[in-house]
Amino acid sequence: MFTRIARHFLVQGSFLTFLGLISFLLLCSQVIAQPIIVEKGTISVDTTWSGEVLIKADVEVAKGATLTVMPGTVVKFEKIEPFGPGKLYEDKTHQFPRAELIIRGKIIAKGTKDKLITFTSADPSPKPADWGAINLLDTEGNIIDYCDLSYAHTAIHAHSGKVTVTNSYIHDSGVAVGQKNVKEFPTKAEIIVHNNLISTNGGGLLFGKGGILIASNNNLINNELFGIYCKKGGASSVIKFNNITKNGKGVMFFATEKFQIHNNNINDNTEYNMTMLEGQEADVDARNNWWGTTDEKKIKELIRDKDEEAELGTVIFTDYAKASIAEACLTK
Amino acid sequence: MKRKNLIITAAFFIIFQLLASPSYSCVGRVLVLALENSPDQTVVGQLLATMITERTGTTVEIVTPGDKKAIHEAMTTGKAQIYINYLESAKSYIEDAADIADPTELYATVRQGYIDEFDFIMLKPFGYDGPVANGSAAANASLAVPVTTKEVLKNFPVLDRVINKLGGKVDHSILEELTKMSDGKDLKAVVKEFLKTRNMI
Numbered sequence: 001m002f003t004r005i006a007r008h009f010l011v012q013g014s015f016l017t018f019l020g021l022i023s024f025l026l027l028c029s030q031v032i033a034q035p036i037i038v039e040k041g042t043i044s045v046d047t048t049w050s051g052e053v054l055i056k057a058d059v060e061v062a063k064g065a066t067l068t069v070m071p072g073t074v075v076k077f078e079k080i081e082p083f084g085p086g087k088l089y090e091d092k093t094h095q096f097p098r099a100e101l102i103i104r105g106k107i108i109a110k111g112t113k114d115k116l117i118t119f120t121s122a123d124p125s126p127k128p129a130d131w132g133a134i135n136l137l138d139t140e141g142n143i144i145d146y147c148d149l150s151y152a153h154t155a156i157h158a159h160s161g162k163v164t165v166t167n168s169y170i171h172d173s174g175v176a177v178g179q180k181n182v183k184e185f186p187t188k189a190e191i192i193v194h195n196n197l198i199s200t201n202g203g204g205l206l207f208g209k210g211g212i213l214i215a216s217n218n219n220l221i222n223n224e225l226f227g228i229y230c231k232k233g234g235a236s237s238v239i240k241f242n243n244i245t246k247n248g249k250g251v252m253f254f255a256t257e258k259f260q261i262h263n264n265n266i267n268d269n270t271e272y273n274m275t276m277l278e279g280q281e282a283d284v285d286a287r288n289n290w291w292g293t294t295d296e297k298k299i300k301e302l303i304r305d306k307d308e309e310a311e312l313g314t315v316i317f318t319d320y321a322k323a324s325i326a327e328a329c330l331t332k
Numbered sequence: 333m334k335r336k337n338l339i340i341t342a343a344f345f346i347i348f349q350l351l352a353s354p355s356y357s358c359v360g361r362v363l364v365l366a367l368e369n370s371p372d373q374t375v376v377g378q379l380l381a382t383m384i385t386e387r388t389g390t391t392v393e394i395v396t397p398g399d400k401k402a403i404h405e406a407m408t409t410g411k412a413q414i415y416i417n418y419l420e421s422a423k424s425y426i427e428d429a430a431d432i433a434d435p436t437e438l439y440a441t442v443r444q445g446y447i448d449e450f451d452f453i454m455l456k457p458f459g460y461d462g463p464v465a466n467g468s469a470a471a472n473a474s475l476a477v478p479v480t481t482k483e484v485l486k487n488f489p490v491l492d493r494v495i496n497k498l499g500g501k502v503d504h505s506i507l508e509e510l511t512k513m514s515d516g517k518d519l520k521a522v523v524k525e526f527l528k529t530r531n532m533i
Contacts, residue, residue, distance in 0.1 A: 175360065202391075206360055229360070229389055252389055278387045279490040308531055 136161025456499025
């Protein structure tokens with residue numbers, strides 16, 4: 001096609017016109033490649049992002065507005081001064097130190113297998129916590145699907161927010177996904193985390209204060225401190241078919257009650273496969289998991305509970321799986 | 333001997349700089365531990381930080397704001413949440429404690445004074461006298477005590493329980509042992525191993 005047009009111009013003797021057209025197209029492509037610059041402020045109407053987006057400070061999606069992020073979009077956050085002039089709020093309880101995407105309305109970030117949506121740092125030498133979070137405040141109906149999130153403080157954090165996180169790769173952040181309920185917000189935190197690779201973060205999934213976590217078919221691997229950290233509340237959570245391996249600690253518990261965790265592969269974590277922190281006084285029902293061995297003594301060696309410290313509860317690990325749980329893997 | 337002490341002290345300062353920038357200082361909730369730039373506080377501070385992180389899941393960021401006055405100011409302004417003080421230094425802030433010589437009475441009086449004056453809570457003394465320089469306690473050495481605030485204990489309800497588990501467990505010989513063990517090694521790893529072998533984490 002291009003050859004035919006070129007020949008037409010050359011045959012007609014309009015070589016200069018042809019060069020002009022080429023220059024015009026090149027200029028257009030440069031204009032198109034410019035990133036969308038998003039300054040500190042609030043998005044109050046439905047908005048769609050595509051191409052490259054550079055976030056320069058805190059950006060909030062207001063209640064009633066939806067931010068749609070198209071497949072293949074690359075969203076980069078500038079590394080701003082912690083709690084400096086780039087922040088929208090002075091409150092440090094529900095905000096992160098550096099630039100964040102605060103969602104009070106809704107975010108729909110649906111990439112595809114071939115065109116992931118990227119959320120990352122704009123810094124040339126990126127580090128964990130270069131940017132804050134996709135911070136969901138009192139909101140529901142949010143979707144993060146086929147995304148690649150890196151170098152955040154907490155890549156996705158729900159303060160009384162509801163979100164589904166699927167098919168994504170979350171890495172090199174402080175914590176991959178966190179949540180808690182906030183008294184003043186009516187929405188109850190609920191995160192569905194399915195079929196994600198959560199790797200090389202400080203911690204994988206952190207939840208508590210009554211939040212519900214439904215975590216299935218995730219690979220939680222090589223997170224420095226923990227794979228999953230379950231804090232106070234969260235008894236209705238479901239954690240199944242996950243591979244929780246090679247983290248500092250596999251699963252940690254603090255002040256939970258009636259907690260159950262079944263049908264996961266929890267093995268080869270560096271310090272403990274499961275540990276109870278100070279204040280975890282209730283027992284945890286951790287039957288039917290695969291611990292990497294059928295030798296009970298070896299299983300126990302990597303569990304810290306009442307046997308190590310009298311004030312703690314007991315990890316009940318009877319009826320342990322005799323082999324790796326086959327369903328515990330990424331589904332596609 | 334002097335040269336050896338100099339090398340040990342230099343090693344401490346290098347380790348201290350490394351400790352000031354943990355790989356993940358952004359995981360979950362963060363407590364800031366303010367330390368003096370001294371060999372004993374470097375070791376005991378790391379013990380404290382490891383104990384807190386391992387037993388509560390809270391990240392501890394170690395900072396060195398400067399002298400005692402700077403640390404006190406960091407605490408009163410909320411920039412730091414825990415520090416290590418020595419009873420003799422602490423008593424200079426409390427008038428009633430000026431003439432008390434008995435360590436037990438002094439601890440009780442200064443402890444109450446800190447609550448009344450600053451809302452600071454002194455926890456159980458570690459079990460050694462500091463500051464320690466060049467391997468020996470200074471002439472005016474006195475009980476080393478972890479200190480936090482009422483507000484911090486309200487927000488971190490099991491913190492006092494965890495810190496108090498180190499109470500009376502770090503005497504001069506332990507301090508010396510840890511100092512020797514960490515010579516040329518990663519202090520963080522040495523301290524972790526030490527706590528693990530004692531079943532404390």
